[in-house]
Amino acid sequence: MAHLTIEELPSEEYYMPGNALCAGCGESLAMRLALKILGWRTIVITVPGCMSAALIMGASAVPLLVGPFASGGALLSGVETALEAKGVKDVNVVAFIGDGGTADIGLQALSAVVERGHNVIYICLDNEAYMNTGGQRSGATPLRAATTTTPGGRLFRGKLQPKKNIPLIMADHEAPYVATASIGFALDYMEKVKKAAGIRGPKYIQVLCPCPVGWGYHESKTVELARLAVATRVWPLYEVEKGRLKITYEPRTPKPVREYLRAQRRFDHLTEEDLAELQKLVDEGWAELKLKARSAEE
Amino acid sequence: MPVSRFIDGNAAAAYGVKLCRPDVVCAYPITPQTPIVEYIADFIARGEMASKYITIEGEHSAMMATVAAASTGVRTFTATSSQGLAYMQEGLFYAAGSRLPIVMAVVNRSMGPPWTILAGHDDAIAQRDTGWIQLYCGSGQEILDTVIQAYRVAEDERVLIPIMVCFEGFVTSHCYEQVIIPDQEEVDSFLPPYKPPYKLDVEDPMILTTFAPPIHWMGYKKKHDEAMEAARKVIAEAEAEYAERFGRSHGGLFQAYRCDDAEAVVLTMGSLASTTKVVINKLRELGFRLGLLKLKSFRPFPREELKQLLGNVKAVGVLERNYSVGGWGGAVFLELRSAFYKVADGPRILNFVAGMGGRDVTPLEIEAVAKKTLRAAQEGKGEREVEWLLGEIG
Ligand SMILES: Cc1ncc(C[n+]2csc(CCOP(=O)(O)OP(=O)(O)O)c2C)c(N)n1
Numbered sequence: 001m002a003h004l005t006i007e008e009l010p011s012e013e014y015y016m017p018g019n020a021l022c023a024g025c026g027e028s029l030a031m032r033l034a035l036k037i038l039g040w041r042t043i044v045i046t047v048p049g050c051m052s053a054a055l056i057m058g059a060s061a062v063p064l065l066v067g068p069f070a071s072g073g074a075l076l077s078g079v080e081t082a083l084e085a086k087g088v089k090d091v092n093v094v095a096f097i098g099d100g101g102t103a104d105i106g107l108q109a110l111s112a113v114v115e116r117g118h119n120v121i122y123i124c125l126d127n128e129a130y131m132n133t134g135g136q137r138s139g140a141t142p143l144r145a146a147t148t149t150t151p152g153g154r155l156f157r158g159k160l161q162p163k164k165n166i167p168l169i170m171a172d173h174e175a176p177y178v179a180t181a182s183i184g185f186a187l188d189y190m191e192k193v194k195k196a197a198g199i200r201g202p203k204y205i206q207v208l209c210p211c212p213v214g215w216g217y218h219e220s221k222t223v224e225l226a227r228l229a230v231a232t233r234v235w236p237l238y239e240v241e242k243g244r245l246k247i248t249y250e251p252r253t254p255k256p257v258r259e260y261l262r263a264q265r266r267f268d269h270l271t272e273e274d275l276a277e278l279q280k281l282v283d284e285g286w287a288e289l290k291l292k293a294r295s296a297e298e
Numbered sequence: 299m300p301v302s303r304f305i306d307g308n309a310a311a312a313y314g315v316k317l318c319r320p321d322v323v324c325a326y327p328i329t330p331q332t333p334i335v336e337y338i339a340d341f342i343a344r345g346e347m348a349s350k351y352i353t354i355e356g357e358h359s360a361m362m363a364t365v366a367a368a369s370t371g372v373r374t375f376t377a378t379s380s381q382g383l384a385y386m387q388e389g390l391f392y393a394a395g396s397r398l399p400i401v402m403a404v405v406n407r408s409m410g411p412p413w414t415i416l417a418g419h420d421d422a423i424a425q426r427d428t429g430w431i432q433l434y435c436g437s438g439q440e441i442l443d444t445v446i447q448a449y450r451v452a453e454d455e456r457v458l459i460p461i462m463v464c465f466e467g468f469v470t471s472h473c474y475e476q477v478i479i480p481d482q483e484e485v486d487s488f489l490p491p492y493k494p495p496y497k498l499d500v501e502d503p504m505i506l507t508t509f510a511p512p513i514h515w516m517g518y519k520k521k522h523d524e525a526m527e528a529a530r531k532v533i534a535e536a537e538a539e540y541a542e543r544f545g546r547s548h549g550g551l552f553q554a555y556r557c558d559d560a561e562a563v564v565l566t567m568g569s570l571a572s573t574t575k576v577v578i579n580k581l582r583e584l585g586f587r588l589g590l591l592k593l594k595s596f597r598p599f600p601r602e603e604l605k606q607l608l609g610n611v612k613a614v615g616v617l618e619r620n621y622s623v624g625g626w627g628g629a630v631f632l633e634l635r636s637a638f639y640k641v642a643d644g645p646r647i648l649n650f651v652a653g654m655g656g657r658d659v660t661p662l663e664i665e666a667v668a669k670k671t672l673r674a675a676q677e678g679k680g681e682r683e684v685e686w687l688l689g690e691i692g
Contacts, residue, residue, distance in 0.1 A: 041500045045366070056509040063498045065369050066507040067362050068388045074359035077352055078324065078366025079498065085321040085350045085372055091500055109362075112355035 004191045009036050019059035024219025026209030026226060027051050027125040029183045031096055034123060034207075035062065037193045042092040043083075045075045047106065049098035050132045051125055072097045073109030076120040092197055094121040099140035100130040102206075103164045107139075114173045114202040121196050121203045124166065127211040135214040139164035142234075143281070144274055145266045147214070152269030162281070170204040171240040179239035179248075181207040184226030188237055188248055195239075208235045216265025228260040233286045244296035247289065257282050300480045307470040310438035310477045311377070311403045311463070312337035314445030316347045317485040318401075321372035324352035326360045329415045330467035331379040331405040338375075349375075357382040361389030368398040369506050371497030373449065376400065379467060380407035380421040387425065393460045394429030396507060397522070399452030399492065400460040401445060402430075406568070406619070407467040408655045416656020417466035419567065419619040423596070423629045429522055431461040431529055432597040434567040438477040440548045441465050444594075446485055447536045453492045454536075456528040466619070468656070469569045480544055488543055526598045533595055551600040553592040554607055556582060560589030562675040563608060563645075564668050566617040567593050567630065570652070570659055574617065577664045588668050593630060601637045608638075612678075613646040615671030617664065619653040627651075627684050646674045652687035663687050 014035035021028045027050055035042065042062045046052045048069045055064050067075045072095045080093045102110060102124040110122060129147045130136040137147040143162045146152030150159040171178045177199045181189035189207055196203035210225040212218065217225060229235035230249060234257060237249040257279045261267040270278070305313070311334050315323070323342075325335045341347035352367075354360045357378055364376045378386060383404055393400050408418030422432055433448065435441045441463065448461040465471060498506060510518055530551060537550030555575060557563055564574050571592035578590045591607070591614075593600075608614055618628040625632060631649035638644035650667045653659040667687070 040503075043498055043500065056505065056507065058505065060505055061503065063500060063503045064505040064507075065366060065498055067365065067392060068358070070358055071362035071389070074354070074362035075366040077354070077359070078322070078363035078368075079370055081324075081350045081352050081363070082322050082367035082370040082372045082374075085367075086370070108355060109359050112359065115355075116353065 004187050004194065006187070010039070012036070014039070014061045016059045016061060019054035020057055021050055021054045022213055022219065024212040024222045025050070026127060026183050026211055026222050028054070029222070030123070030125050030189070030207045030209050033183070033186055033190050034096070034193045037190050038092045038094060038197060041090055042094055043079055045072065045079065045093070045095040047072050047097055047101045048132065049101050051096050051098065053132060069101055070105045071109055072101055072106045072122065073111070073113035076122065077113050077116065077118050080118045080120050092121060093119070094123060096123050096125055098130070098132070099124055099126040099128060100138040103139035103166050111173065114170060114175045114204065117201055119200050119202070121205070124204070124206040125209050126206050127209045127214060128163070129214050131211050131214045140166065144270060144278060146269060147266070152266070158266070158269060167204065167206050167240070171243070171245070174243065175204050176201040177203040177239070177241055179205045180235065180237055181205055182226045182230050182235055182237060183207060183209055184223050184230060185237060185249060192239060214266070217263055221263070225260070225263060228255065228263065231255045232257045232260040233282050234260055236286065236289055238289065238293070245289070245292045246296065247293050300478050302476050302478050304474055305438060305477050306333070306472050306474050307438045307441055307465055308333040308405070308472070309337055310442040311445055312341065313477070313479050314442040315375045316341050317480065317482060318373065318446055318449045318489060320349050320375040322352065322364070322367040323349045323375045324354050324360050324363045324367065325377045326354050326357050326382060328379045328382040330407060330471045331377050331382070331403065334377045334403055334405070357385040358389060361386040361393065364400055365389060365393050365396060365398060368393070368400050369396065369498045371492070371494035371499070373492045374400050375402070377403035377405070379405040380409055383421050383425060384409060387428065390425055390428040390430060392507070394522070395518070397458040397525070398460055399449070399458055401448045401452060402460065402462050403445070404462045404464045405467050405471045406464055412655070414655040415467065417469050417619065418654035418656070419464070419466070420621070420654055422462055422464045423620040426597060426629060429459065430597060431459050431526070431595070433461060433463055433594055434596060435463060435465040435594070436470065436569045436571050436592065438473070438475040439546065441470070442477055442479065443540065443544070443546055443548060446489060447540055450489050450536045451529060451532050454532050455495060457525050457532050458495070459522070459525055459529060464568070466569050478546070484543065488540065530598045530600055530603070549592065549594055551595040551603055553594065555590040555592065557589035557591060557607060557611070559587060560611055561587040562613040562615065562668070562672040563589040563591050563611050564615045564617055564664070564671060565591040565593055565630065565634065567596065568619070570617055570619070573659065573661055574664050577661050577668055581665065581668055586668070586672055588672060596630065599633050604634065605637055605641065608645055609641070611645045612675035613648065613671045615648045615650055615667050617650045617652055617667055621651045621654070631684070646678065648674055649684040650687055651684065659687065663689070
């Protein structure tokens with residue numbers, strides 16, 4: 001596939017500015033870029049979360065349906081099936097849902113829409129916590145991150161469990177296309193959206209969307225953090241197609257994990273040992289991923 | 299030609315749905331509703347029904363996938379019971395608040411615990427304030443006819459409200475009766491294709507499920523309530539036209555039996571009405587001036603119509619399969635009493651709570667209910683306002 005270039009992107013905006021979301025919102029960027037690829041023949045689905053707050057007040061230029069927090073997968077199923085009943089074949093049915101709506105309350109419906117094989121795209125806007133309600137932990141919050149329900153302190157040391165790995169859970173559902181992305185690698189993300197739109201069946205993309213309010217950094221640094229997450233291998237970029245995992249971007253010399261962590265207040269409480277532990281876990285995770293990618297090549 | 303078949307209540311619902319040609323069916327099994335899900339799957343497998351069928355993974359999703367499908371402007375059907383209905387509740391508000399004309403069969407079963415799979419209206423009554431129309435049926439024929447009418451009413455531009463077609467688990471859902479299945483062409487001419495006023499459509503983008511600021515939010519509720527009011531008329535109209543075309547009537551909002559010169563009336567919903575009818579006939583022969591009012595539409599509650607009909611009756615005994623714990627009565631009793639608030643010389647209203655959790659309601663018990671109501675009519679007082687029919691066991 002020929003790589004996408006910035007010149008090819010449409011100048012149309014489908015995600016309207018001046019909406020309710022914060023300055024420096026990573027989700028906003030993810031939404032805007034994806035819709036540029038998907039275009040007018042798209043029906044957007046969302047559930048409560050930061051993005052719904054923007055969309056229900058008019059930020060969506062394409063048709064929009066919002067349902068209960070747990071219902072993302074069900075909404076996709078219903079709209080896709082109804083379009084099929086009507087004989088409409090060229091419309092993208094796409095959900096944009098936060099990591100809480102994906103990894104926690106909506107996991108059943110997500111699993112089911114993929115298991116039933118509906119022809120839909122599910123994009124998880126991953127800001128690693130329940131940001132719309134003020135930043136509580138979700139299953140996708142990373143190990144040791146402080147949230148309002150997992151404060152960082154001497155006794156309670158941020159989240160005690162690692163991030164739930166939804167992309168690999170989706171790959172194990174044998175979804176025809178699964179990918180991770182980061183808004184810091186816009187073209188890589190958009191290419192993945194484009195690719196997903198061209199494949200039949202359920203597609204899942206989880207895009208990392210830094211959140212200045214929840215993560216604790218200046219709003220001008222969103223893209224920088226989204227890049228650092230990849231450059232430190234904390235958030236590797238890969239895709240899984242028909243069970244074969246491919247790393248889509250490899251930082252040649254990875255930056256130390258501490259550079260990423262020290263840039264965010266949610267990791268302020270980390271000690272030197274914590275940093276070392278997290279570096280070790282990231283290295284192990286990367287090695288495992290490489291192994292998966294290598295076995296896919298064979 | 300219409301055909302007559304010996305089928306159970308669930309099959310009657312499924313045949314009714316088939317005749318309405320929904321585009322999307324999406325339902326999750328639960329006793330005693332499960333056969334509906336299976337009958338419809340069979341119709342589709344045999345090529346007798348062209349609907350798309352979503353084999354959904356739970357009721358919360360069942361309601362939301364149905365809402366999503368209906369949002370694109372297609373005709374939809376779902377079905378559930380008891381725990382499944384409760385599990386749907388968030389979606390019930392979405393369906394009604396989005397004013398989508400979904401039709402759902404609710405096979406009434408009491409809510410656990412204590413666990414039961416048997417009849418009770420308490421499951422649907424608990425969803426009273428979700429904004430759905432609720433029609434209660436008492437026989438297979440009534441179920442089939444009501445499903446067809448329900449689409450007509452729900453899709454009427456004056457209404458646009460989802461409808462629950464309710465009937466009791468096992469007693470009605472699994473009871474075999476001779477049911478007349480009308481011709482497809484006749485149903486087609488009674489029920490034209492659904493023309494949605496709004497829909498999810500890339501040719502005409504709009505945001506459904508929008509946000510409403512405080513100055514607008516209550517206005518939406520008010521409109522919903524006005525449509526509910528309008529539904530009283532539309533239900534009656536649909537029933538009248540159906541009766542003319544198909545030669546059968548179940549009374550629309552309610553059915554009054556031997557009420558004209560009655561001193562006292564037993565009011566009930568669903569299958570209890572048929573037992574009550576037998577009892578009333580027997581007591582009439584003995585000279586007791588009793589009538590039966592079978593209430594079909596609980597939402598909208600036909601307040602004015604009931605006030606008119608029961609205005610000259612001296613006592614009404616409300617026999618019902620639900621109870622509002624702490625509310626001192628069943629829902630129908632409480633609503634009827636409030637309808638007669640400040641009506642001078644209104645009837646004395648008694649409540650008989652019965653038949654929940656599948657408890658049998660025998661003709662003898664109903665006879666006692668009728669006689670107590672009559673005594674209240676004659677003496678101007680009842681023994682107890684709310685009485686539980688618990689027999690000897692309790
Ligand atoms: C059933 C239900 N439970 C809880 C909520 C409250 N709620 C709304 S949004 C939200 C968190 C959303 O988090 P996430 O999905 O991660 O999206 P984000 O806001 O971070 O984009 C919660 C808990 C709700 N709307 N519905």
